[in-house]
Amino acid sequence: MTPTVSASGLSLHYGRTRALDDVSLRLTPGVTGLLGPNGAGKTTLLRVLATAVPADRGAFTVLGHDPATSRGRQEVRRRLGYLPQTPGFHPDFTAFEFVDYVAILKELAGRGERHREVRRVLDEVGLRDVRGRRIRKLSGGMRQRVALAAALVGDPGFLVLDEPTVGLDPEQRMRFRELIAGAGEGRTVLLSTHQTEDVAMLCHRVVVMARGAVRFDGTPAELTARAGGRVWSSAGRDPGAKAGWRTGGGSFRNVGDPPAGAELAEPTLEDGYLLVLDGDGDTAEVAA
Amino acid sequence: MSDVDGWHVAEGDLRDYARGELAVPLLWSADAHLTGCAHCRGVLAELSDPAALDAGWERLDAELDAPRPGWFEGLLVRCGVGDGTARLLAATPVLRRSWFGAVAAVLVTTFLVAFSAGAVERPALFLALAPLLPLAGVAVAYGPVMDPTYEMAVVAPVHGFRLLMIRTVAVLVVALGVNGLASLAMPGYGLTALAWLLPGLALTTAGLALTPRLGPVGGPVAVGAVWVALLVLASAERGAGAPLAPFTAAGQGVSAGLVLVGAGFLFVFRDRFDVLGRGAV
Secondary structure, three states, X not given: OOXXXXXXXXXXXXXXXXXXXXXXXXXXXXXXXXXXXXXXXXXXXXXXXXXXXXXXEEEEEEOOEOOOOHHHHHHHHHOEEEEOOOOOOOOOXXXXXXXXXXXXXXXXXXXXXXXXXXXXXXXXXXOHHHOOOEHHHOOHHHHHHHHHHHHHOOOOOEXXXXXXXXXXXXXXXXXXXHHHHXXXXXXXXEEEEOOHHHHHHHOOEEEEEEOOEEEEEEOHHHHHHOOOOOEEEEOOOOOOOOEEEEOOOOOEEEEOOOOOOOEEOOOOHHHHHHHHHOOOOOHHHOOO | OOHHHOOXXXXXHHHHHHOOOOOOOHHHHHHHHHHHOHHHHHHHHHHOOHHHHHHHHHHHHHHHHOOOOOHHHHHHHHOOOOHHHHHHHHOOHHHXXXXXXXXXXXXXXXXXXXXXXXHOOOOHHHHHHOXXXXXXXHHOOOOOXXXXXXXXXXXXXXXXXXHXXXXXXXXXXXXXXXXXXXXXXXXXXXXXXXXXXXXXXXXXXXXXXXXXXXXXXXXXXXXXXXXXXXXXXXXXXXXXXXXXXXXXXXXXXXXXXXXXXXXXXXXXXXXXXXXXXXXXO
């Protein structure tokens, strides 16, 4: 299958900080999850692939276009949907006006055609009934859906979503996951997240980053399999474990190299993620 | 707007409407009127072929569904600005604040100049401050600090430099217009009262040229600081009764040269406005 995104050797430094370190990956249609702790380089990678920030080294193409040239960057942007980590809004705009504004930025010509597209994407994210409401009066979940609608304007072939479920309550998160799953049908979605649940429920593929580098690239099942035979339960925290936490049942769940005779447990995606990080991440960030 | 007051859409306008060629704001009037006027709907039906009529109703439905533009956006459209450009300008509330700020600053300066005995012969205060207004307006019209959708705008196909220029021109039209009116309010100074124009353009161009390196606020602030320092220096060195150096013929020539150099620099490095500035990352 021809990849939508093909990147090789991407590196980026901010002063002496190495934000991206020789990142290579290929993205195909469907939802790819990008997991990693804070400071792993997820947002930087997303900004580079979204053409917001140029890499110091390396190259990539999106849908066959090379963003290193002005013309190529323009072509990529015409096929790109981007939801930044903290999407900004003009609070006095209504949902319709805001998405219309983004449609103008996306060069949708003609008022009639543009408004048809705005109505389509607002319908797609379930905001038809509140399209005339001011953004400052919308809930956090609704605002996030407005931002997703804006990203979907123009039916982009490559959709970049930077932690879209952060700050949403469980019900809103489920609703948002449904929307992302729908958006991933027939297009390539790169979803940055802290939540292994998001990856387990949505993604056909997962990339784990730490310290600016790719630590794992494969299917969620392969990431889970990394923890096969390396998860065990114990009455207390095992000092030899790479990570351990108390479960709801009172026992401790440990990941690492189990001692002889340990009571092995069924591995999860989260266990595989912790082992791939191998001390590079702040394990407290991972929901237990 | 209805049968009640006897007004109807002109037949020519209805014909244009049926062909989809009626332009705003007449299009909006026709849309609003047709929903409440059976007579005009009947005339429209006679003028239209069925397929075009269906398209027209679909368009009408879409128009009714779309929000009416706010007063500011509507004003821009009525002034001849395209509806897309008007939305791009309306999406920067801080732009309006900068305009109001420019008006207030010019009024205050004019008042001070007009009523200051020492300034009657030389409008130095006005000339010193007037060039800073467009510079300040441009500084707050674009960039991550002032535009909440900056990151979305940067990755949009609309070129960042074009967006910057649209907002810059909007700022300049208002700021230079207000300064110009203030100059007219001081007829006693003659052409001297317009000596702010070239320095104003030079400062704005220099501020924009430094933006990729120092950021959309840092660039104009640095240029503004240099301008103030230059005025202080010029003030200390000038002879009694002589104008400040930037407002002499030579100073105006230097300003014009700076405008040209800055414009060339902006054109050559326009792609630098097409990605996030390091300060925004």
